[in-house]
Every structure is written in structure tokens, then in C-alpha cells.
Amino acid sequence: MNFLSSYIYYIGAFGLIFIGLFIILVKHNLIKIIIGLNLLDTGVNLFLISVGYLHQGTAPIFGKGSQVTPASMVDPVPQALVLTAIVIGASILALALSLGIRLYDHYGTLDLTEVRGQKW
Amino acid sequence: MRDLLSIRGAIALGLLIIITLGLVFATADIPFGDPKSNVGTYYLENGRRETGAANLVTSVVASYRALDTLGEVAVLFIAATGLSAILAAGTKRIDRKLEEASLVLATGCRLFFPLILLFGVYLFLHGHLTPGGGFQGGAVIGSAFLLIYLGCRRRKVSNTKTDTIESMSGLSFVLIGLIGLMIGGSFFLSNFLPKGEFYSLFSAGILPLLYIAIGLKVGSEFAGIIDNMMEET
Numbered sequence: 001m002n003f004l005s006s007y008i009y010y011i012g013a014f015g016l017i018f019i020g021l022f023i024i025l026v027k028h029n030l031i032k033i034i035i036g037l038n039l040l041d042t043g044v045n046l047f048l049i050s051v052g053y054l055h056q057g058t059a060p061i062f063g064k065g066s067q068v069t070p071a072s073m074v075d076p077v078p079q080a081l082v083l084t085a086i087v088i089g090a091s092i093l094a095l096a097l098s099l100g101i102r103l104y105d106h107y108g109t110l111d112l113t114e115v116r117g118q119k120w
Numbered sequence: 121m122r123d124l125l126s127i128r129g130a131i132a133l134g135l136l137i138i139i140t141l142g143l144v145f146a147t148a149d150i151p152f153g154d155p156k157s158n159v160g161t162y163y164l165e166n167g168r169r170e171t172g173a174a175n176l177v178t179s180v181v182a183s184y185r186a187l188d189t190l191g192e193v194a195v196l197f198i199a200a201t202g203l204s205a206i207l208a209a210g211t212k213r214i215d216r217k218l219e220e221a222s223l224v225l226a227t228g229c230r231l232f233f234p235l236i237l238l239f240g241v242y243l244f245l246h247g248h249l250t251p252g253g254g255f256q257g258g259a260v261i262g263s264a265f266l267l268i269y270l271g272c273r274r275r276k277v278s279n280t281k282t283d284t285i286e287s288m289s290g291l292s293f294v295l296i297g298l299i300g301l302m303i304g305g306s307f308f309l310s311n312f313l314p315k316g317e318f319y320s321l322f323s324a325g326i327l328p329l330l331y332i333a334i335g336l337k338v339g340s341e342f343a344g345i346i347d348n349m350m351e352e353t
Binding site for chain 2: 006009010022050059060061064073076079080084086090092095101105
């Protein structure tokens, strides 16, 4: 129980990364692969945030009149990293979807085994 | 289940189990929820004095690591440019019929559009004081344009206007950095404006200016991306 409560964020993050990678490797539909890519992205973001976690920590923001000290704040570096990574992830998702649109225009299908002419 | 039984699924599963075991052994030594890295501790203890921002994430994004933020904005720009290039290369479908949105949806989006815009602007104007900032405010502004495209199908955003705002804000980011290089000290993006009174809107020197530039750039880029994708489908 103690193990689960102290590592639950890592388990969740690695679970998301695992599911995302599995979808990317196994699925044939391009839309599903893009969804898997996005799940992988979310898992990496969650992992970075949980690395900076602090027990009983607060957000790294000073407030007027509040008694929060720097020692009780969580690490701001992973948060700043993930902040930009989320926005870039959204634009990369749009780029991947636009490639999917063009692929569908050209081949008339989103099934990658048909596009590549593979058997399995 | 069908995927798991195929050859490809079995190989992928085996590979992923190996990768996961490696990751578990690698992260087992990292203490969870314990004191932070040296860099983070330094930023927490000195960020308030050195940058004058109450939000320390802002002081990392827009002051200590502002050069990286410039790089990230460039990545965003390249992604948006690539998207419009890919979508412009194909044939346009002209025979699309637009279905009118219902009265409730059309009125609702006309009512909420200025409010969402206002909230986005608030987020990046107060980014150095409260939770929020340029990237979040820009994303909120982009969602307002998405609402307009979904609800009021006949309205369109001028492409030249979004492009102008995008390039002007990107240019002003670099200009602020160059002015800092000339006046403030010997490094790019140095804080040359007075820090002002702590917790007030006009404080923290160039940080609010940088966040305004980032917010406008991200917002206009998302509006352009949504415009390109809606044109196509």
C-alpha cells in the first residue's frame, strides 16, 4: 500500500507511455497512431511533473500576505518545461493530422498496411 | 484482444515489457516527493529578488530560460508553417456545403467569444503575478477562434491579419532581447526595465512584455492552424 501511494504518479505516467507506444507499434489506422502519439506525449509530461513533486508542496507562486516559504514550494523547472511542451504537442498533433488529410487524399485510405502494401 | 494475438502485437508487447522494466529500474533510485534539484532550489530562493516576478514558473520561462522559450516559439512557428504548406499543396474541395448552426449555438458563440478572448488576455497580462502566462493565454485565445469556426460557420478570420500579428509579436520578442543586449548588460534578453513594486501589474521589468508577445504569437498561430484545417475539411 505504501509502495502504491508513493509511486502512483510514476505508475500512471509509465502506463500512459506504455499504452501510447503499444498503439503506435500495433495499430494500422493512422488516426489511432496519432492518438497513441498524443497519449505518449501526455505520459511524458505527467512523468516530468511528478519528478518535481514535493510532499505537502505548494505551487511556486508568492502571494500577498501568504506565509509560503521557498522551501515548501515544488520545483518550478519541470513545470516551465511542460508548460511549453503541451502547446508544442498540440501544434505537432495538428501537423500530424494535416499529413493524415493529405495521405487520405492520395491513397483513399488511412490503413497503413494498405498504404505500404504489407501483408501484416 | 485481436491485436495482442497477432505476431506484430506479441513482438511489440515483448519489446515494451523490456523497455518498461528498464525504466522501472532506472527510476527506482529517484526519490519521489523529496527535495528538489539544485537548479530548482536556486530559482526558488533567488527568483523573486532577481526577476521581481511573483510567479516563479514565469521567472524561469521568461527570464532565466528565455532563450529556450524563443527556441520553443520557433518550433511552434515551424509546425504552423509546415501545416499550412502541407495543406496548401493539395487540391481544394470547393463543393462543400455548410450547414447552418442552430440559433442557440450561434448566439452562444457570439456571446462567449469576447469573454474567452478577455480571459486569454487576462491570463497573459497577469502571467507574472498569478497562475497563467503567455502559452496558456494564447491557447485560450485559440480556443475562442475554434468556437467561432464551429458556431458561426460564415465568419472567417483574416489570414493576413493573423500572419501580421504573429510576425510582429515574434519580431518584438527578438527586439526586446536585442535592446536588453545593448542597454541592460552583456547578455541577450537581460532585464533592462525597472523591477517596480512587487505584486503590482507594472513590475518584473520586461517579463510582462515578453509574455504579451508570446501570448499574441501563440494565439494567432493557433487561429491560423484552426483556419487552415477548417478550410480543408
